[in-house]
Amino acid sequence: MSDTTGARAVTLGDVAARAGVSISTASKALNDRGDVSAATRAKVRAIAEELAFTPNAMARGLLAGRTGTVGLLTSDLEGRFMLPILMGAEDAFGAGRINVFLCDARGDAIREQHHLRELLSRRVDGIIVVGRQTDARPSLGQEIPVPVVYAYAPSDDPRDLSLTPDNYAGGRLAIEHLLACGRRRIAHISGDPSYAAAQDRLAGARAALGEAGLELVGEPMFSEWTEHWGRDAAALLLQRHPEIDAVFCGSDQIARGVLDSARDLGRTVPDDLAVIGYDNWEVLATNARPELTSIDANLQQLGRQAALRVFDAIDGIDIGEGAHHLPVRLVIRGSTIARR
Amino acid sequence: MSDTTGARAVTLGDVAARAGVSISTASKALNDRGDVSAATRAKVRAIAEELAFTPNAMARGLLAGRTGTVGLLTSDLEGRFMLPILMGAEDAFGAGRINVFLCDARGDAIREQHHLRELLSRRVDGIIVVGRQTDARPSLGQEIPVPVVYAYAPSDDPRDLSLTPDNYAGGRLAIEHLLACGRRRIAHISGDPSYAAAQDRLAGARAALGEAGLELVGEPMFSEWTEHWGRDAAALLLQRHPEIDAVFCGSDQIARGVLDSARDLGRTVPDDLAVIGYDNWEVLATNARPELTSIDANLQQLGRQAALRVFDAIDGIDIGEGAHHLPVRLVIRGSTIARR
């Protein structure tokens, strides 16, 4: 550990004294403000450098009324979706010289309230609330004195601004790709049907099929977002409906399970059976045999967008309201198109 | 979005004025300090509640000389290891009413310096530096005016305090478990040999084997930490050394690949071949066929410990120095012991 215990941090006053000028002159010299002679400026600069002076952001924020900080309030750090969103947001904020307070409510409403109070107490300039599912979540309310943007999980209050991936479009995209690959007998295996994500993707898929005058083969199969379920479901599906030529999976994990079962049952992918996943979880998708075509929700971009909205709001720009559905992206790999 | 634009945050002065008392009295009433009559206290409390007053943490910190914040400086948010460490640290700090600044250097030393300056400017009370590998990383230096703890990646300066998982013990643990399962002909497939983690685990494994009078079968195989490599390596290995009865894998991803190839080649796990992974990445381990025995580095615990050390240092307790190797844990699943 590094510690200069008891060593009070060096203040602007220290610099000024050492340079033989007043505090205000020192401040102006360091901030290129007001009238300071070049000689004085250089001298102050040199001393500040020598003493490793860093201005106290708190004192600064106290005056400015702005802290240059934002709160990132996550409902649950665990899980695959938080990290990219976090990265996108942190990246965008970092570029704007804003620091991020990370708060994890761990799925607990009480803890969320607690963290919210702390963030407000720290006078953050804005807040991003990141939920763990795309289902609507309770709004923090309209009484919050700073701008709030909801990411991934939209707020249930339409007056809030929410950014969430467009699962409906993702479902469409997946099916349209399978159709473009010449598939006509498509089944759907997904996860927990209580997730809005599951329902939205299914709805998008059905819409795309309907436009082509088709329907899903069999009923969509719901259970868990796991590889195990993907395996079990695929085994069942291929037994009941051996005629299918494609499976649209609700997640890459499920798709991995489907690939596994298909191989066990002697089906070759993609020739005999095309498989498309969802989430584009690279570790899973690129290590599958064959590599897995998937839908990418552009989560890092989503986090970035949320940050930019907060920026705008801080600058007094009206950022609008309502739930915005951000575009998703098809990533084509070998599980739907034979490798050249 | 929620925004009361232009609405200045309510200050203690506002509360005091509304309650008809002085600022100092209001402060004392809210903080249970000094002598305030019960009636006054109740009145101030009520008004504060009504106005949704939250004390300005900056102004408070300015006085106290402590901000109640720490910096979490990660070298790279991506990857599987950051999140649990983050969670552990955030959790421990949250319990201590400390807020966390999250900074992601994205593997860039310049950006790291930049973030470090910002953290110091914000007068954080301490810093945790989280690296992405267990290889030693450059120290931030001894000149930093707040305590620093290095997590996962140890500092290259022995005067710093570093907490890192005990990969050597992990290697031992894996082999000892395989030996306890009656295996004697054990091979090793790992990832990038330039990683200290790979070398340390191997060294631990060899030590445990040596104590049993055994050696690895064949040379340890190094390449990438991927499922693909696990598959390729296993195929090669089982062809060259069909006599092996166990494989110690450097990661769960590799182990998944090994399981895959073993199945393809008609080997049954665990009867015919035991497989043990590393990292205990639950999503991979519990969805494997059979489920994967693995070594868990207790990363959440590591993050937690790092936070506790920072706490101690803030409280003026000497937290010591040097690299501390934290214990790892064996998680037994079906890939080494047949299910009952």
Add this chain to the structure above:
DNA sequence: GAAATCTACGAAAACCCTTTCGAAAAGGTA
């Protein structure tokens, strides 16, 4: 030489809170 114009700097207020210390008011005792 006096007045006007610049230039460079410093004093002080403001930001919001906590804490110390002194003062006033209320109550009790001789």
Add this chain to the structure above:
DNA sequence: TACCTTTTCGAAAGGGTTTTCGTAGATTTC
């Protein structure tokens, strides 16, 4: 009534910075 004790409250300082405004000195202009 005079004095003492206890209780309750407020004034003010302090923390580090930015910013406004005033002033002293230097320089120019007539």
